[in-house]
Amino acid sequence: MEKTGDVRHRIQVRRKIPVPREVVYEAWTDPEGLREWMCPGDVISATATLDVRVGGSFHITMRSKERVHEHVGTYQIVEPPAKLSFTWSGVDNPNEITLVTVEFLDHGNSCELVISHERFTNADIAERYEMGWGTIAAKFSSYLNENLNRAQRPA
Amino acid sequence: MVEHRASAELDSTFFALADSTRRAILRALTRRPATINEIAKPFPVSLNAVSKHVMVLERAGLLRREVKGREHYCWIEPRPLREADEWLEYYRLFWEQRMDALEVYVARKYRGSRRRIQHGKDR
Numbered sequence: 274m275e276k277t278g279d280v281r282h283r284i285q286v287r288r289k290i291p292v293p294r295e296v297v298y299e300a301w302t303d304p305e306g307l308r309e310w311m312c313p314g315d316v317i318s319a320t321a322t323l324d325v326r327v328g329g330s331f332h333i334t335m336r337s338k339e340r341v342h343e344h345v346g347t348y349q350i351v352e353p354p355a356k357l358s359f360t361w362s363g364v365d366n367p368n369e370i371t372l373v374t375v376e377f378l379d380h381g382n383s384c385e386l387v388i389s390h391e392r393f394t395n396a397d398i399a400e401r402y403e404m405g406w407g408t409i410a411a412k413f414s415s416y417l418n419e420n421l422n423r424a425q426r427p428a
Numbered sequence: 429m430v431e432h433r434a435s436a437e438l439d440s441t442f443f444a445l446a447d448s449t450r451r452a453i454l455r456a457l458t459r460r461p462a463t464i465n466e467i468a469k470p471f472p473v474s475l476n477a478v479s480k481h482v483m484v485l486e487r488a489g490l491l492r493r494e495v496k497g498r499e500h501y502c503w504i505e506p507r508p509l510r511e512a513d514e515w516l517e518y519y520r521l522f523w524e525q526r527m528d529a530l531e532v533y534v535a536r537k538y539r540g541s542r543r544r545i546q547h548g549k550d551r
Contacts, residue, residue, distance in 0.1 A: 284516055286523040290531050292538040300534050310529035386530075388523050392438075392515070 284390045294377040294384035298354035301375060311335060316342075327351050331359065350374070361390070437489070438515060441508045444488035449473065450481045454490060454504055461503035 290297055300306040304321040312319040315337045323331045327348055335342040343364035349372070350358035358374040371392045378385040444450055453467055468478040482502060485491035489508045494501045 284519050284523070286520065286527060288527040288531065290534060292534045296534050296538050296541075297530070300530060300537070306533065306537070310526060310533040313525040313529040386527065388527070390519050390523065 283392075284388075286386075286388045286390075288386045288388075289380075289383060290386060291383045293382055294379050295354045297384045297386060298357075298377050301357055302353070307333070315339075324348075325351055325357075346373075355379070437508065440488040441490065444484050444490055447481065447484075449478075450485055453478070453481055453485065457491065457502060457504040461501055463499045463501055465499075467502060 302325045304323050307321045308319040316335045319335045321333045330347045333344045346360040348359045356376050360370050361373045362370045374389045376387040468475045492505050
């Protein structure tokens with residue numbers, strides 16, 4: 274199969290935060306700040322080195338009890354305090370390059386964060402895909418899995 | 429985990445799922461295994477076209493086929509679907525969790541900086 278276009282599988286997470294966007298932007302670009310919030314859940318500690326400028330790279334290490342997750346990437350868009358975009362890939366899976374775009378929407382004393390995480394693949398039907406396709410795939414597969422589980426359950 | 433998943437496999441899963449006829453074929457197969465003739469019946473396309481769709485699904489590992497005499501029996505293979513789902517769900521949870529933590533962090537920082545400004549003014 275000859276592959277031509279880029280296909281996007283996209284996850285979008287939105288969050289309103291009652292803090293001015295400058296403060297939120299700083300939390301993404303200051304390594305001390307980033308390591309504070311990059312370690313939720315089972316992550317015990319995180320370290321970050323960030324070279325926040327277009328073409329600059331970052332390295333984030335998150336340690337949990339079981340393993341170490343290391344992520345690297347390069348900044349593509351740096352527009353303080355409105356927008357950041359960077360490639361994102363796991364050190365143990367360098368072939369999978371994804372793109373994270375963070376928009377800091379200004380609402381005066383509060384800020385709305387919009388994180389889009391896109392996975393690029395090549396396929397010859399790119400034009401048939403549109404944004405939100407990832408969600409459709411997820412919904413469809415969980416629909417199928419539900420039906421399968423029902424079918425596999427003994428009567 | 430997600431990091432170990434070969435991206436080429438995920439690509440072919442998403443590619444296969446991008447077509448509505450192929451999704452309908454899979455949906456029909458969740459009810460029971462079927463021959464290619466049985467699969468083709470409800471579709472207004474040729475047996476040949478359905479056969480090609482079945483091949484795409486098979487290559488993506490979403491469908492398995494067994495040839496018995498002249499009949500090709502097909503059934504659904506759920507594993508790749510679960511894994512495609514896993515990538516999306518992994519990163520959704522990943523960012524949601526970090527947004528929770530970010531919210532707490534910036535709120536604390538912002539309160540701290542306002543207090544300092546307030547304190548500065550008082551003096």
